Amino acid sequence: xxxxxxxxxxxxxxxxxxxxxxxxxxxxxxxxxxxxxxxxxxxxxxxxxxxxxxxxxxxxxxxxxxxxxxxxxxxxxxxxxxxxxxxxxxxxxxxxxxxxxxxxxxxxxxxxxxxxxxxxxxxxxxxxxxxxxxxxxxxxxxxxxxxxxxxxxxxxxxxxxxxxxxxxxxxxxxxxxxxxxxxxxxxxxxxxxxxxxxxxxxxxxxxxxxxxxxxxxxxxxxxxxxxxxxxxxxxxxxxxxxxxxxxxxxxxxxxxxxxxxxxxxxxxxxxxxxxxxxxxxxxxxxxxxxxxxxxxxxxxxxxxxxxxxxxxxxxxx
Amino acid sequence: xxxxxxxxxxxxxxxxxxxxxxxxxxxxxxxxxxxxxxxxxxxxxxxxxxxxxxxxxxxxxxxxxxxxxxxxxxxxxxxxxxxxxxxxxxxxxxxxxxxxxxxxxxxxxxxxxxxxxxxxxxxxxxxxxxxxxxxxxxxxxxxxxxxxxxxxxxxxxxxxxxxxxxxxxxxxxxxxxxxxxxxxxxxxxxxxxxxxxxxxxxxxxxxxxxxxxxxxxxxxxxxxxxxxxxxxxxxxxxxxxxxxxxx
Numbered sequence: 245x246x247x248x249x250x251x252x253x254x255x256x257x258x259x260x261x262x263x264x265x266x267x268x269x270x271x272x273x274x275x276x277x278x279x280x281x282x283x284x285x286x287x288x289x290x291x292x293x294x295x296x297x298x299x300x301x302x303x304x305x306x307x308x309x310x311x312x313x314x315x316x317x318x319x320x321x322x323x324x325x326x327x328x329x330x331x332x333x334x335x336x337x338x339x340x341x342x343x344x345x346x347x348x349x350x351x352x353x354x355x356x357x358x359x360x361x362x363x364x365x366x367x368x369x370x371x372x373x374x375x376x377x378x379x380x381x382x383x384x385x386x387x388x389x390x391x392x393x394x395x396x397x398x399x400x401x402x403x404x405x406x407x408x409x410x411x412x413x414x415x416x417x418x419x420x421x422x423x424x425x426x427x428x429x430x431x432x433x434x435x436x437x438x439x440x441x442x443x444x445x446x447x448x449x450x451x452x453x454x455x456x457x458x459x460x461x462x463x464x465x466x467x468x469x470x471x472x473x474x475x476x477x478x479x480x481x482x483x484x485x486x487x488x489x490x491x492x493x494x495x496x497x498x499x500x501x502x503x504x505x506x507x508x509x510x511x512x513x514x515x516x517x518x519x520x521x522x523x524x525x526x527x528x529x530x531x532x533x534x535x536x537x538x539x540x541x542x543x544x545x546x547x548x549x550x551x552x553x554x555x556x557x558x559x560x561x
Numbered sequence: 562x563x564x565x566x567x568x569x570x571x572x573x574x575x576x577x578x579x580x581x582x583x584x585x586x587x588x589x590x591x592x593x594x595x596x597x598x599x600x601x602x603x604x605x606x607x608x609x610x611x612x613x614x615x616x617x618x619x620x621x622x623x624x625x626x627x628x629x630x631x632x633x634x635x636x637x638x639x640x641x642x643x644x645x646x647x648x649x650x651x652x653x654x655x656x657x658x659x660x661x662x663x664x665x666x667x668x669x670x671x672x673x674x675x676x677x678x679x680x681x682x683x684x685x686x687x688x689x690x691x692x693x694x695x696x697x698x699x700x701x702x703x704x705x706x707x708x709x710x711x712x713x714x715x716x717x718x719x720x721x722x723x724x725x726x727x728x729x730x731x732x733x734x735x736x737x738x739x740x741x742x743x744x745x746x747x748x749x750x751x752x753x754x755x756x757x758x759x760x761x762x763x764x765x766x767x768x769x770x771x772x773x774x775x776x777x778x779x780x781x782x783x784x785x786x787x788x789x790x791x792x793x794x795x796x797x798x799x800x801x802x803x804x805x806x807x808x
Contacts, residue, residue, distance in 0.1 A: 252676040252772070254683040260774045260781070261680030265605040265767055267781035272604035277617055285621035285660060292660075293652035300642060300651075301710035337730035346725040356727035454738030456716075461735075464717045473714045480718060489711050492655070495704060497662045497697055517725035532690040535678040544676040544772060553675060554771040557607040561778045 252545050254535040299490040301476070304469055306445065306459065310436035313468040315412040317436060320466040321429040322406055324365040326399030329465040331365050338363040338461070346515035348522060361457055366395070369462045370432055373444045381431040383424030390423065398423035480505050500524070594765050601764075606780050608768050612675070615668035616763075622661035623756065627749065629654040634745045638708050638737070658700055665693055677769045685766060688759040695755055699748035705740050 256262045310317045323329040335344030337360040345354035371387065374380055387395060402422040409416045414426065435441045445462065447453040463469045470479065478484035485502035488494030504510045504520045513519055535541050544550060551558055579588040632650050633641060641647035669689065672678075678686035705712050705719070716734040723729035733739055774781070 252679055254678045254681070254686070256681030259680065260770050260776065261682075263680075265770060267778070268606040269603040270606050270609060272601060272608065274600055278620065281614070281617040281621035282624055285618060285657070286625055288660060289622075289625050289653050289657045292656045293649060296652070296656070297648065298652040298655045299711070300648065300707070302642075303709050303713050334724075336727075337724060353727040354725050357724075357730035360730035361733065454741075455733070455736045457733060457735040459735075460713065460717055460720075463713070469714075469717070472710070476710075476714075478711075478714050478718075484714075484718065489709075493659060494711075495697075495700060497666065497700070515725070517722045521722050521726045528690075528694055532687050532694075534673070535683055535686055541676070541678075544674050547674075548772075549674040550676070550772045553610050553612045553671065554607055556609055557771045557778075557780065558773070560780065561775075 252541055254541075296492065299488060299492045301489040304463065304472060305439075306436045306442045306463065307439040309463060309466060309468045310433055310441075313466070314433055314437075315406075315414065316467045318414050318429045318433055319403065319406045319412050320462070321370055321432050322399055322403040322425060323465065324369045324462070325425055325428065326396055326403045327366060328400065328403060329365055331363060331461040331465050334363075337361045346518040348515060348518050353518060363458060363461060365462075365465075366399075368458055369445070370428060373435065373441055374428060374431055376444050376449070377431070377435065377440075381424075381427055383427040383431075386424040387428060394423070398425045402426060402429075500527070594761065598767075599761075599764050605768060605770065607771050607774070612671045613768075615664045615671060618664035619661055619668055620756070620760070622657050622664055623752070625657035626654065626661055627753075629657060630745070630749070638706060638741075642708070654703075658703065661696070662700070665696065669693060675769060676772055679769050679772075680766070682762070682766045682769055685759060685762040688755055688762060692752060692755040692759055695748065695751045699744065699752050702740050702744035702748060705734050706737065706744050708737070 251257065251259050251261065306317075320329065324332065327333075331338060333341045333344055335341045336355050337357045339362065340359055345352050347354075371384065374384055390398070398421070401420055402417070402425040405417045405420055405422070406412050406414065409418070414430065417426070432441065435444075442459065445459045446456060448458075473479055473484065474482065476489045477487050478489070483499075483502045483506065485505070486495050486498045501520065501524055504523060505516065510516050510519050510523075530537065530540075579585050629650055633647070633654055636644075636647060641651035672686070672689065701715075701719070704715050719734050720729050723732055723734065732743075776782075
């Protein structure tokens with residue numbers, strides 16, 4: 245009987261690969277191999293853990309930010325009031341900023357969720373926390389009573405003035421019509437330095453909290469937090485997706501995801517995130533369906549590495 | 562449907578028992594995976610390569626991940642920050658994950674070069690890839706649960722990719738409560754289930770023979786009981802697939 249011996253088809257036919265093995269066998273103890281595997285891997289894990297440990301860089305608090313980089317904190321608070329921060333212009337799921345979403349052609353996946361995690365940066369990050377103080381600043385009432393247009397004008401003007409000031413120092417800002425904004429940002433800075441802003445922003449007045457969305461967005465709108473990440477080689481352009489703090493290996497299995505962010509057309513695309521995620525989903529599907537793909541599925545036959553893997557078998561055919 | 566005993570494998574199946582759903586399920590299971598196929602005491606002679614240890618290495622690592630993860634989870638997310646024992650257990654959790662991925666990636670590459678999907682083993686390949694993908698998501702949620710600077714930054718960066726495709730509102734990387742549910746319940750169950758299915762499929766179909774194995778090979782010419790018997794009938798879903806098409 246003549247049978248094809250080198251088929252790489254996934255189909256069940258009448259070849260050697262499709263039928264139960266009827267040739268020579270060797271003794272094999274599944275349970276023993278499992279136990280040996282667990283013991284060997286366990287010793288390896290314990291040994292490597294004892295030698296290298298694991299990193300645990302403490303988290304960054306708003307208090308630490310306000311203390312270490314007060315000018316950056318103040319500038320960020322002004323942007324939150326002006327509605328010019330990254331979060332304020334993010335779009336869904338936080339807000340409805342026009343043309344902020346990442347689209348792929350006409351497809352707008354980002355808008356699918358709607359505004360499910362609403363964030364009003366001025367109110368949630370600055371005004372509402374200040375209102376929780378035992379003695380809220382008097383300027384709070386002036387802000388609250390103003391029109392949206394007036395608020396934006398004050399905050400944007402102050403934000404620009406801060407950017408133009410030497411070292412962005414609030415004390416060196418040129419005179420101007422900033423309304424209550426300098427007083428509000430100064431009060432928020434004090435609140436953060438004393439440590440109370442962390443609790444207020446995280447818990448929103450509740451005892452329990454496990455949702456850090458607002459704190460994280462506010463922290464990320466500043467420059468202090470991303471600078472710390474860059475110093476730990478964690479930025480996106482430093483392959484940070486697959487890095488860990490210190491010298492410990494991180495999620496190195498995300499190398500391809502990280503690689504896409506380093507190359508064109510993804511690197512400079514305004515919708516890079518959407519493009520990278522969709523590309524990875526397509527590539528993952530291709531990997532799962534690889535046995536169906538002509539050419540790719542034939543690589544093992546064209547590049548016969550299998551002769552190394554089964555060299556004893558081929559030697560004794 | 563005609564029930565048949567499986568020659569050479571497993572206990573004989575009593576057809577008369579198979580009149581209920583349960584009986585039919587038992588009959589199907591025993592035909593697919595008789596006990597001596599599930600827990601074999603021998604393997605084809607070609608299963609003597611170093612290439613076969615990586616799958617078992619991945620399973621061994623997964624067991625250590627589960628054990629260390631249970632200890633970490635039962636002590637709560639803050640424990641490892643303040644306890645030296647907790648820090649060590651966290652280290653074992655991290656390194657067993659690193660080893661798990663090393664073993665799994667090597668296993669995946671080797672199975673590619675062995676074209677291990679051949680002869681009706683398509684689902685074994687696909688479940689392997691799925692277990693790899695689900696494991697990546699599980700590890701990602703673990704990194705987000707570190708409650709330290711690394712998890713803060715990963716959450717801040719990762720939200721953009723998830724929001725860009727519309728899932729960030731439900732899979733909120735800054736919501737530690739949500740992440741706990743994913744990391745200590747849903748994803749471990751998913752990884753475990755897919756890995757178990759993958760291993761069972763390996764046992765059902767047996768190990769794929771060498772790519773150029775032929776009837777004329779010494780390993781097949783000898784020790785071949787019932788060589789003249791027709792091939793074992795294919796079972797669904799293979800039975801519905803067109804036969805005879807080979808690459």
